[in-house]
Amino acid sequence: MVTDPPGNIAASGPLKDSSVLVLPLPPQPGNAMQPRPNSVRFPIVLCWMGIAVLLSLLAPAGGSAEGLPAGVERLSQRWFLRTRDEAGSRLNKPLYLYRDMVGDREQYVDLFSYHMRDSNGDGIDEVRISHEPGSDTHPAGFLVISSQGYPNHPTAIFPNSGNPNSIRVQDFTFRLPLEPRLAEQTTRLPMGPIGTALNGVVFFNPFEQGGMNAVEGYAEVWLDACCGHPQQTGVYHYHKYPSCVKSPFQDDGKQHSPIIGFAWDGFPIHGPYETAGVMAHQSDSSDSPGLALDACNGHADALRGYHYHTTPGRFPYILGGYAGVVEPGNNRGLRRAGSGVIENNAAGNSAIGRGIVAVRPGAVPPGGKRTVTIELEPGAGMLATGAGPETGPLPDAVPSWVQIGPYEATAISRTGNVVTISLDIPEDATLGVLLDCHLEFEGAGRGGRNRVYKRNDVLRVVE
Numbered sequence: 001m002v003t004d005p006p007g008n009i010a011a012s013g014p015l016k017d018s019s020v021l022v023l024p025l026p027p028q029p030g031n032a033m034q035p036r037p038n039s040v041r042f043p044i045v046l047c048w049m050g051i052a053v054l055l056s057l058l059a060p061a062g063g064s065a066e067g068l069p070a071g072v073e074r075l076s077q078r079w080f081l082r083t084r085d086e087a088g089s090r091l092n093k094p095l096y097l098y099r100d101m102v103g104d105r106e107q108y109v110d111l112f113s114y115h116m117r118d119s120n121g122d123g124i125d126e127v128r129i130s131h132e133p134g135s136d137t138h139p140a141g142f143l144v145i146s147s148q149g150y151p152n153h154p155t156a157i158f159p160n161s162g163n164p165n166s167i168r169v170q171d172f173t174f175r176l177p178l179e180p181r182l183a184e185q186t187t188r189l190p191m192g193p194i195g196t197a198l199n200g201v202v203f204f205n206p207f208e209q210g211g212m213n214a215v216e217g218y219a220e221v222w223l224d225a226c227c228g229h230p231q232q233t234g235v236y237h238y239h240k241y242p243s244c245v246k247s248p249f250q251d252d253g254k255q256h257s258p259i260i261g262f263a264w265d266g267f268p269i270h271g272p273y274e275t276a277g278v279m280a281h282q283s284d285s286s287d288s289p290g291l292a293l294d295a296c297n298g299h300a301d302a303l304r305g306y307h308y309h310t311t312p313g314r315f316p317y318i319l320g321g322y323a324g325v326v327e328p329g330n331n332r333g334l335r336r337a338g339s340g341v342i343e344n345n346a347a348g349n350s351a352i353g354r355g356i357v358a359v360r361p362g363a364v365p366p367g368g369k370r371t372v373t374i375e376l377e378p379g380a381g382m383l384a385t386g387a388g389p390e391t392g393p394l395p396d397a398v399p400s401w402v403q404i405g406p407y408e409a410t411a412i413s414r415t416g417n418v419v420t421i422s423l424d425i426p427e428d429a430t431l432g433v434l435l436d437c438h439l440e441f442e443g444a445g446r447g448g449r450n451r452v453y454k455r456n457d458v459l460r461v462v463e
């Protein structure tokens, strides 16, 4: 699998603080099928983002309480709470700020406001943040994340021919140690949620129910173009770097990736890049000694302390284990998790991928409409699902939906076996990361579900 970043990524420049996820409205479904989660609400998010970005950066950290901006209090070494605005008025929603390196400066970063929206229109914000006092294991206290676990980005329509489950709104409460600390032993990852992305959608370990690698090999499961899918109780989750999650900052691959979520030990999970054009799993090269990722997928540097990286295309993709002392209340499986890191058991070839032969070109520049062609294989075998294998010839129709990474096709046409789509790639697209393609034929699956096809690692956005 090709995961190396392109060679033409330029030297680092200032980080752009815009991270607006520009996505078009989806086509209206032609029948009573469930709405695609949240897509229609993106215009609201877009308007609001302009405000969030202004609030996101306050000032360089002073390193002492005296250096803090007015209205900001310290919760731990890295977490701060802003309860009042600059004029001294109390904020309706306090802001939880994380002291982090952004570009070449240490900043207080508002990680969550981007996602603290009622994105599914049920009157409840997708993510709500508070904090509470400590316990014996974590005396500095906890950041409390209440989440609906509901994707605030376009997803495939579930159930479909690749997955019999539906996405359901959850009522999660997770506690992140405000002062994470390394443990003497690595805690083994449980099944179920192992951490949360900033949008409140959970990360799972790389294995599916049968214990086999869910991302590669013959047991690969059907993940949509945002690298997620729902399990039996409707929990939508990511098994690998979720290309659709935006932190408050874009990831142009020109410096260390921003934070995209947190593990249950409280340590942050960053995107894939360690430095300009170099992903963290490549940083064991001679020019960056000591930065090789450990088996948990983490490493420590002087500026950020210990942190994890996602590793697209390389096991364990998100976490390999917990290096820190976990908060066991976040997953019942942690009480009997034991110690050790997980090992890759991928074997053989994936059953997914037949159906889409090729996607061309393999790279497009950001900031504009791009035409992409998808070559289909007629008569291709179908993915076997938990409900039994679903087989049949490739439909003759024009696909009803195509999505590559976070980008939904705005126009779809078909000539013979070649589907031509148009994608609007935003200026601030994440650069260099290989994106997955999924394609749907409305109503062409068993029971009138959508027939879905998938091919991974087909396109990246490159300047």
Ligand SMILES: [Zn+2]
Residues within 6 Å of the ligand: 204, 208, 214, 221, 229, 230, 231, 237, 239
């Ligand atoms: Zn899964």
Ligand SMILES: [Zn+2]
Residues within 6 Å of the ligand: 256, 270, 273, 274, 280, 299, 301, 307, 309
């Ligand atoms: Zn790093």
